[in-house]
Amino acid sequence: MAEDQQSKRxxxxxxxxxxxxxxxxxxxxxxxxxxxxxxxxxxxxxxKRWKSLYTMAPNLHFELQNKKENNFVNAIFCRRxxxxxxxxxxxxxxxxxxxxxxxxxxxxxxxxxxxxxDLKLVKYNGNIILPHKLFRSESLVVLKxxxxxxxxxxxxxxxxxxxxxxxxxxxxxxxxxxxxxDFIPLYELIYGCPHLxxxxxxxxxxxxxxxxxxxxxxxxxxxxxxxxxxxxxYSEIIKFIKEKENLHKSQLLPFRSLHYLWIGITQYCNxxxxxxxLQKTPTLKVLVVxxxx
Amino acid sequence: xxxxxxxxxxSKMLTLKASDGVxxxxxxxxxxxxxxVQAYIDDCEDIETIPIPNVLGKHLAIVxxxxxxxxxxxDAEFEKQWNMDDLQLLLLAANYLNISGLQECLCKAIAKxxxxxxxxxxxxxxxxxxxxxxxxxxxxxxEYKWAFExxxxx
Numbered sequence: 329m330a331e332d333q334q335s336k337r338x339x340x341x342x343x344x345x346x347x348x349x350x351x352x353x354x355x356x357x358x359x360x361x362x363x364x365x366x367x368x369x370x371x372x373x374x375x376k377r378w379k380s381l382y383t384m385a386p387n388l389h390f391e392l393q394n395k396k397e398n399n400f401v402n403a404i405f406c407r408r409x410x411x412x413x414x415x416x417x418x419x420x421x422x423x424x425x426x427x428x429x430x431x432x433x434x435x436x437x438x439x440x441x442x443x444x445x446d447l448k449l450v451k452y453n454g455n456i457i458l459p460h461k462l463f464r465s466e467s468l469v470v471l472k473x474x475x476x477x478x479x480x481x482x483x484x485x486x487x488x489x490x491x492x493x494x495x496x497x498x499x500x501x502x503x504x505x506x507x508x509x510d511f512i513p514l515y516e517l518i519y520g521c522p523h524l525x526x527x528x529x530x531x532x533x534x535x536x537x538x539x540x541x542x543x544x545x546x547x548x549x550x551x552x553x554x555x556x557x558x559x560x561x562y563s564e565i566i567k568f569i570k571e572k573e574n575l576h577k578s579q580l581l582p583f584r585s586l587h588y589l590w591i592g593i594t595q596y597c598n599x600x601x602x603x604x605x606l607q608k609t610p611t612l613k614v615l616v617v618x619x620x621x
Numbered sequence: 622x623x624x625x626x627x628x629x630x631x632s633k634m635l636t637l638k639a640s641d642g643v644x645x646x647x648x649x650x651x652x653x654x655x656x657x658v659q660a661y662i663d664d665c666e667d668i669e670t671i672p673i674p675n676v677l678g679k680h681l682a683i684v685x686x687x688x689x690x691x692x693x694x695x696d697a698e699f700e701k702q703w704n705m706d707d708l709q710l711l712l713l714a715a716n717y718l719n720i721s722g723l724q725e726c727l728c729k730a731i732a733k734x735x736x737x738x739x740x741x742x743x744x745x746x747x748x749x750x751x752x753x754x755x756x757x758x759x760x761x762x763x764e765y766k767w768a769f770e771x772x773x774x775x
Contacts, residue, residue: 347709348747355716355728362732366768373740373761376752400767 353381360385361413365404386413388437393419398429405436412437414444418474435459441467443492448474463488463517470495472528488520496521497528497549518542541581548583550605551592587613594620635662636670637685643678644670647685654688656719676714680707684714687723700730705746708734737773 348356360368360382368382388408390401415437417430437445438461445468462468469492498514518527524542528549586609591602606612633649637658652658652671661671673681687699703711708731715723735743744751751758762769 347706347713349749350713351716355712355724358724359728359732362729363736367736367738369765370740370768371743372765373753373758374744374747374751375749378749379753379761397767400765403764 349377353384356381357385361387364389364391366390366400369404383407384410386410387416388412388414389416391418401433402429405433408436408440410440412440412442414446414470415442416444416446418446418448431459434462438462438465438467443467444470446470446472446474448472460486463490463520466491468493472497473499475499488517490521491523493521493524495526495528496524497530499530542583544585545583546585547588547590548586548605548609549590549592550602552594582608582610584611587611588616589614590616590618592618592620637681638670638672639676639678639681640674641678643681645678645681645685651685651688654720654722655684656721657717673718675717677710680710680714683707683711684718684720684723687726688720691722691726696726699726700733703730705731705734709747737771739769739772742773 356378360371363385365382365385365388368385371382372379388404390397392401415433417433434445434447438459442465445462463486468490471490471493472495474497496518498517500514518524521542523544525544526547526549527542527545528551530551589605589609589612591605593602602617606615634646635649635652635658637645637647637652639645649662653662658671658673662668676684683703687695700708708727712724712727712731715727735746743749753761
């Protein structure tokens with residue numbers, strides 16, 4: 329304890345005399361953790377002291393634009409021995425051939441006890457398969473899947489279990505009646521997060537999750553901004569959901585700790601849904617309803 | 622939260638003495654946000670004037686004002702006022718005084734200012750002496766060739 333204080337008591341008498349070099353490694357790494365990994369690794373060139381500082385920055389953040397950058401990300405992960413606190417990968421476009429790398433990156437992060445995972449692949453047109461190991465992580469506290477991931481690969485015999493997970497944000501992709509199969513593994517997933525405090529669902533059109541008691545859930549965000557395309561299968565989807573809900577009506581449990589509810593609506597969304605959510609949130613303190621035109 | 626701090630029941634005042642002798646009278650609950658000062662108070666309860674040997678009066682004033690006013694809006698505007706040297710000195714002060722909120726704000730601000738800049742620029746603003754051999758530097762630059770593309774002009 330005394331030693332800690334000692335290392336903090338340095339004298340910065342001369343202004344502009346390499347001030348940043350007076351900072352302990354931890355603090356420099358904290359600064360680097362706010363940068364994209366691309367910028368952070370450039371600091372290795374600054375001086376001998378900085379050569380490996382960036383490898384100890386707790387967060388990795390990649391904004392990827394094309395396949396060429398794969399090698400760069402591979403190199404970063406190969407070198408990484410320090411545990412990762414937060415991994416954020418946002419990608420403009422994802423194609424099938426990129427898949428093998430993506431899997432490996434996530435697996436490596438899981439090996440390094442990653443606590444926060446933020447994945448977003450924009451303009452996506454296929455099937456992203458997430459490693460099963462992800463859904464059994466004991467270290468994960470925050471999971472944000474910002475693009476539509478299909479959950480069909482979560483086998484019925486495989487039980488997701490994320491004991492440390494407090495925040496979960498998922499985007500679904502419902503374009504056809506076949507996609508309803510995704511709901512089942514989704515329930516399994518939510519059921520496997522017993523300590524969940526915040527849940528965000530994008531493009532979710534059913535209420536089945538209400539039958540799970542999420543005793544610690546404090547914040548709920550439901551976003552219906554993308555209208556369900558009134559095409560073939562639309563009415564089947566609605567019918568399927570209504571049937572499921574009638575089946576489980578008696579099992580709908582209220583959220584006992586929920587104090588914050590955010591709902592994004594459009595002209596297409598089903599107001600019944602919203603009313604039923606409100607009926608199940610007796611402890612609500614803050615309600616935000618946002619309309620997207 | 623900022624309003625609560627100034628209205629707190631504790632009316633006890635404490636004097637903080639900066640490295641250049643400037644004195645600041647602050648309420649106890651404000652001073653307690655500086656964990657280093659808190660530790661000092663815990664050690665010797667009767668103390669009235671606490672020396673802060675590593676921080677200039679100019680920066681201590683800024684730090685105290687931050688503690689009083691901090692909220693999302695204030696933080697967003699806060700970092701824009703200071704030049705790089707001041708930011709670094711404030712970070713050293715926040716680190717010494719052990720104020721995690723201010724530390725976070727300043728780390729973010731410094732990171733923002735070196736985003737996508739060349740190593741030459743970063744060396745200049747941080748006053749870092751390049752002790753790499755030319756071969757070593759060339760090797761590192763080659764390794765991270767992709768990262769150096771599209772860097773802002775100095």
